[in-house]
Amino acid sequence: RPDGTRNPLQTVPLLDAITTGRYDAVFGGGRRDEEKARAKERVFSLRDEFGAWDPRRQRPELWSLYNGRHAPGEHVRVFPLSNWTELDVWQYIAREGIALPEIYYAHEREVFARNGMWLTAGDWGGPKDTETVEKRLIRYRTVGDMSCTGAVDSDATTLDAVIAEIAASRLTERGATRADDKMSEAAMEDRKREGYF
Template sequence: MRTPHMNQHFLNHLDHLESEAVHIFREVAGEFERPVILFSGGKDSVVMLHLALKAFAPAPLPFALLHVDTGHNFPEVLDYRDETVGRIGARLHVAKVQDYIDDGRLRERPDGTRNPLQTVPLLDAIEQGRFDAVFGGGRRDEEKARAKERVFSLRDAFGAWDPRRQRPELWDLYNGRHSPGEHVRVFPLSNWTELDVWRYIERERIALPSLYYAHERDVFQRDGMWLTAGDWGGPRDSEPVEARVVRYRTVGDMSCTGAVESEAADVGGVILEVAASRITERGATRADDRLSEAAMEDRKKQGYF
């Protein structure tokens, strides 16, 4: 049982994380000319947007939003994205992987997964929008490569990340200096955990897409994960579709984002489930991170989030 003293300690922890993120948003607003927020409708980008709105309230959000649409996103998430953008009156830029496949700039992968294909549309959108700072919702607890990245992460003129060029960030001092053509990726949630995110969602009463909570869905099993059927290439003849009660810990390309069996139908249930888990959400439900031990780091070096 949590004592009043523990409750106070926990609230202070969330307050500290919130204060740090707000400071980062305001620092970027004062230091860069054309920042943009990556917003997909996933839980981390939703929390990041909530924090950005808090940082500048009652003024409107001073940044545009950017989404790289794989063409295989969950409809529920796209509906949430569009409703949110309309409600807050934000400007949304959408870079579509499908456009690049249609005109031959990218090729469909044999496995149907489009997550690795997001890099080129992302870099093109950054260049075309002349964005010099790009907010992402990455957290250090998600994956080994993300654990190496600073809050301000310098990217070169080709959008590439070099771990050796990471800058020290002592006493919350951030160095956004960059040369023409370079830009900086900024991660306000770097020091958050998945449990922190859900505790904050509970505290702030933040609405999320419905697929984050337990619901019945037709799924099939591939490589130990429950995937949703779709025109991306699943299921195969040998993969029977079953109705299961599941939820998603993370959302992305439908071809590589698995569901987990769950009875957590509300925020409280999810918090209990996440607190008991010993596997990160990407490790448990993202097939694209299983390609190799260094899959994420290799993609980041090419310009990925």
């Protein structure tokens, strides 16, 4: 959907699948440095019978002890990387020699500016008549729906250059590249309360 409003389209199928499968736990890849609301989340994040998240119901996880207990209909979302940062992930990729698609490295691409991000043209609704397409050297810090996932200006064409760029950056991955997080100060927290991952 245009303008980064795809989350409602993802939440309903997610909650339907959890209910139908009667899952006790669902794994996700969220990290605390991605967005402010994620910093309130725990490794085991309790969700109510509607899939909603309430930060006040999050249990302490002292000494890495996790409590997966939940009532019928409730479940936990498990975020094993929640204590990692984007830099930790990239350093792990380097240490383990993991190959990645070129989209994560700087490359020349036709993009247009919208709400402070570089987006790629597509059938989803961009560019608008007032938006100019230009060729830029960019890379994607995250990969997602092209209607709300932006690229960043970058000349980081190697793994070491990406790590150096991230180490120097003061802007989070989601804050730099996700339109759905720019909709309001509490956008992510609001979506999580509605059942979003």
